[in-house]
Amino acid sequence: MVSLRSFLRNNQPVQHPSFFVFQWHITDCCDQRCRHCYIYHTEPGKQPDSMPWETMKTVVEQCRDFCAIQGMRPHFCLTGGDPLLHPSFDSLTRLLHDERIPFSILGNPFHLTQKLCRQLKKRGCVQYQMSIDGLEKTHDSLRMPGSYRETMEKVALLNECGLKSVIMTTVSGRNIDEIPAVIRAMAEARVGLYAFARYCPTGEDRDNGITPARYRKLLNDCAVTIRGLLDGGCVTRFSKKDHLWTLYDYEQGRFTPPEDSREGVVYGGCHCGQTHLTILPNGDVYACRRVLSSRVGTLPQDALSDIWINGLEPYRHLERFEKCASCPLLSWCRGCPAVACATHGSFYSPDPQCWKK
Numbered sequence: 001m002v003s004l005r006s007f008l009r010n011n012q013p014v015q016h017p018s019f020f021v022f023q024w025h026i027t028d029c030c031d032q033r034c035r036h037c038y039i040y041h042t043e044p045g046k047q048p049d050s051m052p053w054e055t056m057k058t059v060v061e062q063c064r065d066f067c068a069i070q071g072m073r074p075h076f077c078l079t080g081g082d083p084l085l086h087p088s089f090d091s092l093t094r095l096l097h098d099e100r101i102p103f104s105i106l107g108n109p110f111h112l113t114q115k116l117c118r119q120l121k122k123r124g125c126v127q128y129q130m131s132i133d134g135l136e137k138t139h140d141s142l143r144m145p146g147s148y149r150e151t152m153e154k155v156a157l158l159n160e161c162g163l164k165s166v167i168m169t170t171v172s173g174r175n176i177d178e179i180p181a182v183i184r185a186m187a188e189a190r191v192g193l194y195a196f197a198r199y200c201p202t203g204e205d206r207d208n209g210i211t212p213a214r215y216r217k218l219l220n221d222c223a224v225t226i227r228g229l230l231d232g233g234c235v236t237r238f239s240k241k242d243h244l245w246t247l248y249d250y251e252q253g254r255f256t257p258p259e260d261s262r263e264g265v266v267y268g269g270c271h272c273g274q275t276h277l278t279i280l281p282n283g284d285v286y287a288c289r290r291v292l293s294s295r296v297g298t299l300p301q302d303a304l305s306d307i308w309i310n311g312l313e314p315y316r317h318l319e320r321f322e323k324c325a326s327c328p329l330l331s332w333c334r335g336c337p338a339v340a341c342a343t344h345g346s347f348y349s350p351d352p353q354c355w356k357k
Contacts, residue, residue, distance in 0.1 A: 019075040020067050021271075023106075023278040023289060024059075026051050026092065030081040031110050032144045048081060049281035053088040058300040059279065060095060066304040072275070075126075079106035081281075084116075097123035105129065106168075109147070109154035117161035127164035127192065130154065132182060134175035142174070155189050164192040168241075172199035173209020176218055180225045187229045187236045195239035198353065200290040201342040208339065212355035219248045243269045246333040247356055257332060264318060268332040272347075273315030277307075287315045290338035291347060315347060323350035 028048035051059070060076075067074040076096065083089055084107055096103050104126045112128070120128070133139045136148040151167075158165040167186050171179060179196060186194045198215075199208040210218075219242075226238050240246075246268060249255040261267060266274050270288075278289040279299060285307055287294035296311030315337075319325050324334045335351025343352045 018073055019102075019275070020063075020070060020072045021075050021077060021276045022063055023077045023079060023276070025079050025081065025278065025280050025289070026056065026083050026089070027086040027281050028081045029085040031085075031108060032147065050086055051281045051283065053091060055283065055300060056088060056092055057095065059283075060092075060099065060101070062300060062304045064099060064101065066308070069305070074101050076101065076103040077106055078103055082108045082111065084108070084111045093120065093123045093125070100124070102126050104166075109151045112154045112157060114157060114161060117158055117163050121161060121163045125163060127166045128158055129166035129168055131170065132167050132186070133170050134178045135181060135185070138175050138178055152189055155191055159190060159192070166193045166195075167191045169194075169196035170199050171196050171208075171210070171218070176210060176214065179218060180221050183222060183225050183238070184229070187234045191236050193237045193239055195241040197242050198336060198339050200336075200338050202292070206343055208343075208352075210353055212353050215244065215353040216248065216355045219245060223248070223252075243333045243335055244351065244354060246329055247335075247354065250329060250333075255332075257328060261331060263331075265331055266318070269334040270337050272337060273312040277312065285311070287312055288338050291341050293341070294347070317348075320348040322346075322348055323354065323356075327356065 027050040029050060030048070063074045063076075078089075078092070080086070083105060086092070093103070102124050105120070106129045109130050117128075130151050131143070132148065132151055133142045139148040140146065155165045155167070169175070169179065169182060175182075183194060198210065201208055229236070230238075240249075246255060257267075272288045272291070272294075276288075277296075278286040280286065280289075283299045283301070284295055285297045285299055285302070285304075287296055294315070297307035299307075302311075318330055318334075321330065321334055324330050327333070335354050337347045337349075337351075339353070340349040340351050341347045343349070
């Protein structure tokens, strides 16, 4: 069996950032049943799982030791469901603080209090992310009545407590026309960071309702909106989370691959199989939670080093990308493989919203 240390000596597939990110779904419990949720929509009638506390402690230890060998730091994105509903949530954040491991939270607004926000900040929480999926009427129709106002109230609370507020939007054909207005609303609310990504079709649904031309127009409209807000002194930061932003900026002359870039090295775009993986409440490990076929092992039974070397190996082949392999942005973009897989059935299929010929 190949050791992790020897594998690292002989393989350098990615330009490593300083952190390895673990998206950790500690529980499936949630107050909402969002229309685009891939947890409940792919498994109707599913009973929520929650990882036992003793298992959670072992997972933290495994991830910490794995990153030490990698020469990286672990960063946990605690999510669910709603991670705040896990009975050992407080114990977990205390453990991460004691281990000096930074973490962020991808959750809901409903159980946030001033006391909890201040506690999370003291324990090393980097940011708290919530969702806004359209203007109020659209958002509440996709998630839960009243959740738009609840979320915006908690943005103000997070800001008051000095904990970075993050808003994420899932873009689909249902809400795409509202995104520029959502951006303006988030700027007015002084959200710390705003980003959006595309709806990843689940089940028999193979289309997120967006054509390539329409998506490019969205990016252009958002670029104009954001530029105007920043010129006006807006304090909200905007993340270009969707990798097709790289293609858009390339066309606009705002991005050029550096001349010293090495072929076959991942510098940007999706880091699936490279410096990111997902852990579910039952311990299953996925290369990406949105790629439903990407289960690569189970913790703590499987060694994380074996999962990384062998289980994630099929997701590291840049030359397999059917459309991107011949693109000068191969090492920097590649669109969203999760959306491509959900639409066409393969991780290496063309991104359905990529407009490049």
